[in-house]
Amino acid sequence: MKRILLFLPLIAAVILGVVLFAGIGKDPTRLDSALIGKPVPSFSLPALQNPEQVLDQELFQGQVTLLNVWATWCPSCRQEHPFLMWLSKTQGVRIVGLDYKDTRSDALQWFKDLGNPYEVTIFDAEGKLGFDLGVYGAPETFVIDRSGVVRYRHVGVVDEKVWKEELSPLIEKLRSDNS
Amino acid sequence: MFPELGQIALILALLLAVLLSVVPLVGSLTGREQLQAFARPLASGMFVFIAMAFGLLVHAFLTDDFSVAYVANNSNSLLPWFYKFSAVWGGHEGSLLLWILLLSAWTLAVAIFSRRLPAVMISQVLSVMGMICVGFLLFIILTSNPFDRLLPNIPADGADLNPLLQDIGLIMHPPMLYMGYVGFSVAFAFAIAALINGRLDAAWARWSRPWTTVAWAFLSVGIALGSWWAYYELGWGGWWFWDPVENASLLPWLAGTALMHSLAVTEKRGVFKTWTVLLAIIAFSLSLLGTFMVRSGVLTSVHAFASDPERGTFLLMLLAVTVIASLTLYAFRAPVVHVRSRYGSLGREIFLLLNNVLLVSATLLVGIGTLYPLVLDYLDMGKLSIGEPFFNTTFTPLAIATGLLLGAGIFSRWKKTDGGWLGRKLLWPLAISVIVTTAVVIGYGGFKPWAFAGIFTAVWVAVATFWDLSDKSRSRKGRLNGLKRQSRSYWGMVLGHLGLAMTIAGVTVVSNYGIERDVRMSPGDVATVGDYQFAFRAMGQRQGQNYTSQYGTFDVMKGGERIAVLHPEKREYSVGMRIMTEADIDAGLSRDIFVAIGEHIADGAWAIRLQYKPLIRWLWLGAVVMAIGGFFAISDRRYRIRDRAEETAATGTSPGKPLKGNAEAVS
Numbered sequence: 001m002k003r004i005l006l007f008l009p010l011i012a013a014v015i016l017g018v019v020l021f022a023g024i025g026k027d028p029t030r031l032d033s034a035l036i037g038k039p040v041p042s043f044s045l046p047a048l049q050n051p052e053q054v055l056d057q058e059l060f061q062g063q064v065t066l067l068n069v070w071a072t073w074c075p076s077c078r079q080e081h082p083f084l085m086w087l088s089k090t091q092g093v094r095i096v097g098l099d100y101k102d103t104r105s106d107a108l109q110w111f112k113d114l115g116n117p118y119e120v121t122i123f124d125a126e127g128k129l130g131f132d133l134g135v136y137g138a139p140e141t142f143v144i145d146r147s148g149v150v151r152y153r154h155v156g157v158v159d160e161k162v163w164k165e166e167l168s169p170l171i172e173k174l175r176s177d178n179s
Numbered sequence: 180m181f182p183e184l185g186q187i188a189l190i191l192a193l194l195l196a197v198l199l200s201v202v203p204l205v206g207s208l209t210g211r212e213q214l215q216a217f218a219r220p221l222a223s224g225m226f227v228f229i230a231m232a233f234g235l236l237v238h239a240f241l242t243d244d245f246s247v248a249y250v251a252n253n254s255n256s257l258l259p260w261f262y263k264f265s266a267v268w269g270g271h272e273g274s275l276l277l278w279i280l281l282l283s284a285w286t287l288a289v290a291i292f293s294r295r296l297p298a299v300m301i302s303q304v305l306s307v308m309g310m311i312c313v314g315f316l317l318f319i320i321l322t323s324n325p326f327d328r329l330l331p332n333i334p335a336d337g338a339d340l341n342p343l344l345q346d347i348g349l350i351m352h353p354p355m356l357y358m359g360y361v362g363f364s365v366a367f368a369f370a371i372a373a374l375i376n377g378r379l380d381a382a383w384a385r386w387s388r389p390w391t392t393v394a395w396a397f398l399s400v401g402i403a404l405g406s407w408w409a410y411y412e413l414g415w416g417g418w419w420f421w422d423p424v425e426n427a428s429l430l431p432w433l434a435g436t437a438l439m440h441s442l443a444v445t446e447k448r449g450v451f452k453t454w455t456v457l458l459a460i461i462a463f464s465l466s467l468l469g470t471f472m473v474r475s476g477v478l479t480s481v482h483a484f485a486s487d488p489e490r491g492t493f494l495l496m497l498l499a500v501t502v503i504a505s506l507t508l509y510a511f512r513a514p515v516v517h518v519r520s521r522y523g524s525l526g527r528e529i530f531l532l533l534n535n536v537l538l539v540s541a542t543l544l545v546g547i548g549t550l551y552p553l554v555l556d557y558l559d560m561g562k563l564s565i566g567e568p569f570f571n572t573t574f575t576p577l578a579i580a581t582g583l584l585l586g587a588g589i590f591s592r593w594k595k596t597d598g599g600w601l602g603r604k605l606l607w608p609l610a611i612s613v614i615v616t617t618a619v620v621i622g623y624g625g626f627k628p629w630a631f632a633g634i635f636t637a638v639w640v641a642v643a644t645f646w647d648l649s650d651k652s653r654s655r656k657g658r659l660n661g662l663k664r665q666s667r668s669y670w671g672m673v674l675g676h677l678g679l680a681m682t683i684a685g686v687t688v689v690s691n692y693g694i695e696r697d698v699r700m701s702p703g704d705v706a707t708v709g710d711y712q713f714a715f716r717a718m719g720q721r722q723g724q725n726y727t728s729q730y731g732t733f734d735v736m737k738g739g740e741r742i743a744v745l746h747p748e749k750r751e752y753s754v755g756m757r758i759m760t761e762a763d764i765d766a767g768l769s770r771d772i773f774v775a776i777g778e779h780i781a782d783g784a785w786a787i788r789l790q791y792k793p794l795i796r797w798l799w800l801g802a803v804v805m806a807i808g809g810f811f812a813i814s815d816r817r818y819r820i821r822d823r824a825e826e827t828a829a830t831g832t833s834p835g836k837p838l839k840g841n842a843e844a845v846s
Contacts, residue, residue: 002515003510003511003515006453006509006510006511006513006515007510009457009460009461009506009509009510010503010506010507010509010510013464013502013503013506014503016550017495017498017499017502017503019550019553019554020471020495020498020550020553021492021495073778073779073780074778103781106781
């Protein structure tokens with residue numbers, strides 16, 4: 001055995017160290033970079049309140065939009081709901097809902113009980129669009145720019161902190177871009 | 180004022196740690212004994228101040244001192260006192276302080292229990308421990324001070340301890356785990372000291388062994404506690420997720436297991452030194468890597484503490500300094516061995532070498548699986564997770580191979596074992612194992628190749644262990660007398676291996692024959708899982724000390740008889756509005772029955788998870804048995820009366836002992 005071989009562990013450790021160093025500061029919860037910067041996947045789904053009306057990706061053209069994935073079976077969505085109501089009423093944000101793997105009657109009852117913060121709600125009973133968006137659970141919220149490109153994804157409840165620190169600055173920026 | 184005292188105590192501990200890492204080391208290198216003599220008092224002093232800081236943090240928690248930011252973030256006045264106590268290590272800063280407390284406790288233990296060691300050696304070992312303490316004390320003081328105040332706006336109440344952590348499993352899990360992690364620092368310190376003064380001999384291996392074994396025993400229990408906690412608390416009945424942080428604890432365990440075995444060879448036969456010392460460095464480096472991964476936010480995990488780039492960078496620097504310095508020392512100082520193989524074919528050395536090859540392969544495999552997503556991300560090839568399938572398909576064969584080898588290795592002799600003799604020796608255990616395994620597999624309702632392989636491995640290890648025990652305890656004065664004559668370290672090995680067999684059996688049976696069903700049930704419904712019927716009687720509500728709970732009542736029936744009533748819950752914690760699922764379990768040695776409530780679907784119907792988990796307890800009990808084995812091994816007499824034997828040990832034989840008695844513990 002040569003002494004030079006004894007340096008192998010050191011070399012391996014240094015290489016690993018470089019990789020680990022590069023990993024610091026990246027946010028591991030943003031697993032979904034695949035979709036960011038890409039247009040919303042194409043879809044064709046009915047509106048929740050009006051089953052005759054067919055919605056598609058054109059919905060996201062022209063305005064900065066929050067796409068909120070929710071469902072009546074989701075307790076965190078119930079927790080998030082009042083904040084969305086406040087957002088739509090006072091902040092003038094356009095929010096589109098995506099009712100994910102839900103039943104229509106439950107969802108309509110939910111609006112009756114709690115109010116409706118959404119301009120329009122896509123009804124995705126089988127979770128098709130949710131799948132294409134890579135949703136792992138409700139609630140999730142996407143920021144979509146005026147040309148229909150996904151800019152940001154937030155997993156979990158949107159509350160005041162998330163709004164102030166993550167969503168609001170981004171929306172302001174997207175709105176001021178080439179306007 | 181108390182929190183400030185805590186901070187001052189930490190700073191004083193840091194000063195003592197700096198002295199400890201310099202003064203005795205300089206003394207040992209220059210041969211000045213009066214400087215070496217500082218090692219023990221400095222180690223004690225450092226421990227006292229760290230313990231004081233820890234005590235003051237405990238005090239802040241128990242007295243609800245919400246002016247301390249860490250207390251305000253992790254406790255609440257409504258918590259019962261024992262959760263206030265365990266909340267001390269419920270977040271990053273406090274758990275780091277616990278880490279340091281245990282590190283200084285190990286340092287103190289080394290100072291106390293190694294009176295017989297040469298002064299040069301002990302001063303170097305304690306100096307190295309002191310250096311590690313300096314690193315972590317700097318880390319806590321500079322980036323993670325648990326005593327930071329929230330002044331002048333003191334919150335009226337705390338943000339509460341994460342409900343997941345309000346649990347007995349979590350009171351115990353981190354201290355046990357850290358005892359293991361930190362314990363490997365002792366083997367590391369011995370390795371560094373031995374490299375510095377060039378004494379990589381049998382005596383060094385003998386000093387390192389008990390420390391390694393204790394650390395390993397704690398780590399075994401710590402991992403098992405974590406797994407047990409995940410099983411009943413996370414609410415879906417899984418007991419191992421190959422989560423990066425679980426892997427982070429498994430990595431030093433695997434390397435530590437390899438180290439224990441390799442130390443045995445180095446002690447008994449004086450070989451594998453270069454390899455053993457590398458393993459000692461690796462085992463502790465992996466402990467540090469685990470700490471880094473949990474606290475830096477580089478990986479996604481249920482365990483991850485809030486990610487903070489500053490802390491991550493600091494820890495990585497600490498890791499880098501430790502690893503690079505020790506591996507550089509290793510590269511220059513480790514002996515370059517030119518031995519012609521003094522260990523003939525099929526000697527016990529060969530079996531232990533293969534054991535090491537397999538364990539290190541397993542370590543590499545888990546390490547690669549854990550870090551691969553990071554590497555991909557670094558190369559900008561996207562984020563992804565390596566899931567369970569990768570680990571299950573690659574880890575299982577290695578585990579089985581290790582077990583099969585173990586069964587044969589137990590019978591082997593040092594230096595040389597006759598192949599024909601070994602083959603004949605293995606015949607009966609082999610036959611018995613095949614029969615028992617077949618019976619077990621049929622009993623559990625069907626042949627599955629992996630189930631057969633896994634159960635066979637467990638049975639094989641157990642049968643071989645008992646067979647060897649029966650061989651060794653044969654005595655003219657009767658069996659009992661023969662059993663009494665076995666050394667504690669031999670018993671340690673027996674228990675260690677039996678524990679492993681239990682764990683393998685539990686893992687195999689529950690993975691292959693467990694049943695889980697997700698069903699939609701309303702009160703009044705009955706669902707069947709295997710031989711068991713679950714009748715959903717009703718939903719009710721109750722009020723806990725800091726939560727409100729909705730709970731279900733389930734009658735579990737088998738063969739028309741009611742065998743258990745279970746009350747799974749959904750709790751809503753009043754502070755922070757967090758919702759927790761509390762599964763209810765009817766536990767037993769032969770099987771667990773598990774019920775958890777999921778979401779409320781509609782009209783009183785709930786998503787319910789029902790599970791039948793055969794033999795699941797064995798996988799944790801096995802770890803406990805392994806740990807008991809570890810404690811048996813270190814209580815062996817030879818670690819106490821050994822001055823005499825110190826020199827002769829280097830030659831690999833103990834005088835005045837028959838060869839048979841010499842085949843004592845290898846584990």
